[in-house]
Amino acid sequence: MSARAGMERDRDTIFALASGRPPAGLAVVRISGPRTRLVLETTLGAVPPARRAAYRAIRAPGGETIDRGVVLFFEGPASYTGEDSAELHLHGGRAVVAATLAILGDLPGLRPATAGEFTRRAFDNGRLDLTAVEAVADLVAAETDAQRRQALRQLDGGLAEVAGDWRRRLLHARALIEAELDFADEDDVPDSAAAAVWADMAQLSADLGKVLAGGRVGERIRDGFEIAILGPPNAGKSSLLNALAGRDVAIVTDVPGTTRDLLEVHLDLGGFAVTLVDTAGLRETTETVEAEGIRRAKARAADADLVLWLADAGQPPPADLHGSETDAGSGPLWIIGTKRDLDSDSKRDSPAARLDHRISAQTGAGLDSLVAALTAHVAGLVPAEPALVTRARHRLCLQAAKTAIDAAVANGAAPLEVRAEGLRQAGEALGELIGRIDVEDVLGAIFSEFCVGK
Numbered sequence: 001m002s003a004r005a006g007m008e009r010d011r012d013t014i015f016a017l018a019s020g021r022p023p024a025g026l027a028v029v030r031i032s033g034p035r036t037r038l039v040l041e042t043t044l045g046a047v048p049p050a051r052r053a054a055y056r057a058i059r060a061p062g063g064e065t066i067d068r069g070v071v072l073f074f075e076g077p078a079s080y081t082g083e084d085s086a087e088l089h090l091h092g093g094r095a096v097v098a099a100t101l102a103i104l105g106d107l108p109g110l111r112p113a114t115a116g117e118f119t120r121r122a123f124d125n126g127r128l129d130l131t132a133v134e135a136v137a138d139l140v141a142a143e144t145d146a147q148r149r150q151a152l153r154q155l156d157g158g159l160a161e162v163a164g165d166w167r168r169r170l171l172h173a174r175a176l177i178e179a180e181l182d183f184a185d186e187d188d189v190p191d192s193a194a195a196a197v198w199a200d201m202a203q204l205s206a207d208l209g210k211v212l213a214g215g216r217v218g219e220r221i222r223d224g225f226e227i228a229i230l231g232p233p234n235a236g237k238s239s240l241l242n243a244l245a246g247r248d249v250a251i252v253t254d255v256p257g258t259t260r261d262l263l264e265v266h267l268d269l270g271g272f273a274v275t276l277v278d279t280a281g282l283r284e285t286t287e288t289v290e291a292e293g294i295r296r297a298k299a300r301a302a303d304a305d306l307v308l309w310l311a312d313a314g315q316p317p318p319a320d321l322h323g324s325e326t327d328a329g330s331g332p333l334w335i336i337g338t339k340r341d342l343d344s345d346s347k348r349d350s351p352a353a354r355l356d357h358r359i360s361a362q363t364g365a366g367l368d369s370l371v372a373a374l375t376a377h378v379a380g381l382v383p384a385e386p387a388l389v390t391r392a393r394h395r396l397c398l399q400a401a402k403t404a405i406d407a408a409v410a411n412g413a414a415p416l417e418v419r420a421e422g423l424r425q426a427g428e429a430l431g432e433l434i435g436r437i438d439v440e441d442v443l444g445a446i447f448s449e450f451c452v453g454k
């Protein structure tokens with residue numbers, strides 16, 4: 001779309017059902033754009049007072065009453081989108097919603113909103129920065145308390161405020177350097193100002209490093225921690241997955257090699273989103289499909305925050321699976337003895353294998369204590385300090401900024417212009433983070449996550 005066509009579209013007044021699929025108790029239809037007042041005059045007879053709930057009849061142009069409900073009018077720019085906008089709170093019936101949307105669609109200058117378009121206008125009108133836009137999407141998608149809290153913190157400016165401070169420090173440093181360049185011919189300019197600039201930039205790099213050192217916890221809270229279930233064929237992996245999911249997700253049979261593909265179940269463990277992954281049983285095989293399943297199982301285990309190694313006869317995990325716990329990319333591994341209901345008394349008491357837990361997916365024995373341990377483990381992965389980096393995009397922008405600052409600080413022998421350019425690049429990376437510079441491609445990716453009506 002050309003810039004001009006984009007501006008034409010922006011002048012449209014948009015509408016959408018912002019609430020869930022009817023039938024429902026209520027339906028909220030959202031309207032935003034320059035014709036909002038006209039819409040309200042046409043359908044209600046008059047524009048209600050701004051920001052005050054008004055009980056009104058909603059009428060078709062012919063005069064028929066479609067429904068009665070509460071209407072809210074928000075006068076721009078003090079609205080979510082920054083434009084005149086309104087909400088119609090209707091009875092959530094299919095016919096009510098369909099008739100209302102049809103009336104709006106027939107009004108000149110109105111069209112249905114595209115996914116995320118209300119929030120896009122809020123961003124374009126400076127009501128939300130880019131991290132807040134992402135947070136709106138995350139809040140709508142949040143399924144656990146930790147996800148909700150993290151999204152709300154980000155919406156309240158968690159990362160954006162810190163990044164704003166960092167940008168101001170960079171601008172200040174660049175201004176001092178500019179001044180120094182302007183006075184470079186004069187002998188009486190003290191060096192101390194420059195020294196202070198680079199000391200602060202070194203500190204800024206350390207501040208960025210501290211936030212980055214939080215690792216990917218924020219991303220994990222958003223996307224879910226991963227627990228992979230591995231073990232030899234028939235160890236009872238799929239049975240455990242089903243037991244923890246509380247439903248029959250995976251096929252369970254007594255045929256070794258039943259599971260081939262990775263199967264995922266999403267759990268809420270103590271308010272944290274967790275993805276539990278069932279995998280193909282590990283064994284030597286020449287069978288193509290099974291071999292691919294085993295390859296995927298190992299790859300997933302390498303990325304997991306925790307591997308549960310299931311063993312019904314105490315088989316130890318292969319050495320290539322987990323290495324030491326300090327290996328990069330490999331989290332800890334617990335050994336779980338399965339089919340406890342079949343254990344003879346002698347086996348139960350034998351200390352032959354190191355077992356972290358003993359369970360029976362069949363009787364449910366040991367499952368409560370396993371879930372409690374998993375919940376505590378996941379909670380233990382989350383530091384008390386809330387994460388500021390909640391998406392890979394944030395991490396990459398901060399890393400780019402830090403790299404540019406580090407190079408500028410370290411490169412003391414380079415001309416001042418070159419070092420200043422590094423600081424400009426760092427500022428640009430932080431600008432990209434909050435969406436203050438041209439970021440069209442980034443925007444497309446972010447807004448594609450939205451639903452219509454948001």
Ligand SMILES: Nc1nc2c(ncn2[C@@H]2O[C@H](COP(=O)(O)OP(=O)(O)OP(=O)(O)O)[C@@H](O)[C@H]2O)c(=O)[nH]1
Pocket residue numbers: 231232233234235236237238239240251252253254255256257258259260279280281282338339340341342359360361362363
């Ligand atoms: N007695 C008993 N049998 C179990 C238990 N858990 C699983 N089984 C049985 O063990 C067999 C294999 O179970 P699965 O859950 O399919 O094992 P798996 O590890 O997923 O097997 P593959 O996908 O083939 O690698 C099935 O016959 C299950 O009914 C248990 O706790 N007690």
Ligand SMILES: [K+]
Pocket residue numbers: 233234252253254255256257258259
């Ligand atoms: K099986």
Ligand SMILES: [Mg+2]
Pocket residue numbers: 237238239250251252258259278279281
């Ligand atoms: Mg299985």
